[in-house]
Amino acid sequence: MKSFKANQAAAGLLLSLLAQASLQAPLNASKWSYVGSDGEENWPKKYPFCGGVFQSPIDFHNDVLQYDSTLMPIDLVGYNVSLKEHFIISNNGHSVRMHLPSSMYIRNLPFRYTASQLHLHWGNRNKPMGSEHRISGRQFAAEVHIVHYNSDKYPDVATAMDKADGLAVLGIFIDIGNFNPSFEKIFCHFTAVKFKDQKVQVPGFNVQELLPTQLDEYFRYEGSLTTPPCFPSVLWTVFRNPVKVSQEQLLALQTALYCSQENDSAPLEMTDNYRHVQEFDERLVSVSFREGVVLSVVIASVLGVCIITGVTCWMLRKRKSLKKDDNKGVIYKPAADTEEDVSKV
Ligand SMILES: *[C@@H]1O[C@H](CO)[C@@H](O)[C@H](O)[C@H]1NC(C)=O
Ligand SMILES: *[C@@H]1O[C@H](CO)[C@@H](O)[C@H](O)[C@H]1NC(C)=O
Ligand SMILES: *[C@@H]1O[C@H](CO)[C@@H](O)[C@H](O)[C@H]1NC(C)=O
Secondary structure (H helix, E strand, O other), X not given: OHHHXXXXXXXXXXXXXXXXXXXXXXXXXXXXXXXXXXXXXXXXXXXXXXXXXXXXOOEEOHHHEEEXXXXXXXXXXXXXXOOOOEEEEEEOOXXXXXXXXXXXXXXXXXXXXXXXXXXXXXXOOOOOOOOOOEEOOEEOOEEEEEEEEEOOOOOOHHHHOOOOOXXXXXXXXXXXXXXXXXXXXXXXXXXXXXXXXXXXXXXXXXXXXXXXXXXXXXXXXXXXXXXXXOOOOEEEEEEOOOEEEOHHHHXXXXXXXXXXXXXXXXXXXXXXXXXXXXXXXXXXXXXOOOOOOHHHHHHHHHHHHHHHHHHHHHHHHHHHHHHHHHHHHXXXXXXXXXXXXXXXX
């Protein structure tokens, strides 16, 4: 935990230094994509943070995981939004996004983090793997991000997004399975937001239905926005258990949307809108669950002890049997002196 705080302080300093540079950048520089010359390799040219520290997403592999018994189940307030309220779903040219009311927030983090929007990342119909985070190298079909900002310290998400303690994002893996009626409440509106800058108003629903039932099993680390300007301002919570949507629903996500505007003569399909995993040197991910993490350490230890015990037993037995052979040698062969010398060496 101490190293996390030190990291955060360092990130904060860097952030304030670099923020000045990025604020001076002209607004018309805000052009990026997942393919071509504006693709992720070139993001750092216009957005220096993308080439900086604490970048997301990452791969959750055993070497970086550390069990933390203080991590409590995520406590969500106001997620059950009434039918009478409305969400706005929009296409921003990079993803499909649903704006969330400020009555939704996360209670049990160091600050109150109020909901701002959710959006998705996905692959394409031929390669249905588009999650941003990965577990032991495994990429899931898609990933939902529910973005919250620190409303104790900052008035809105725009002010918070470049502050070290500005954002908290919930990440949810999507896997292929049964039809998911909750996700359909978003997916059924895709035709209305096919093109960039289109919007549609939809009735409220319980957003918690989009989350896995087990809110107590998650990965926690300090990282960044996964899109430019890649500010290292995100306290990440990525749930261990995926939610499921059907093959048909996933196909709709992979094929219904475009990055380009309706009147664009060269339409660009919205596919593979995920960033690749980032370096994870000298950082640790806290995990709220023991099993599968500590277990692998235990198995490794037990295996180690078994091997050592096995080798020791084998060596002892070998010595004994050598001695027996010597004795036998003494019995049957009077000239066994040389053999006995060998066993003593
Ligand atoms: C932004 O626009 C200004 C003038 O409108 C232009 O001088 C500048 O070169 C542009 N910057 C980029 C990065 O395109
Ligand atoms: C969500 O709220 C509605 C009323 O607005 C209620 O009928 C429903 O039971 C609530 N769901 C949960 C899971 O609390
Ligand atoms: C397309 O429509 C947008 C507004 O919806 C407009 O700003 C833009 O100039 C149009 N582009 C072309 C190529 O007509």
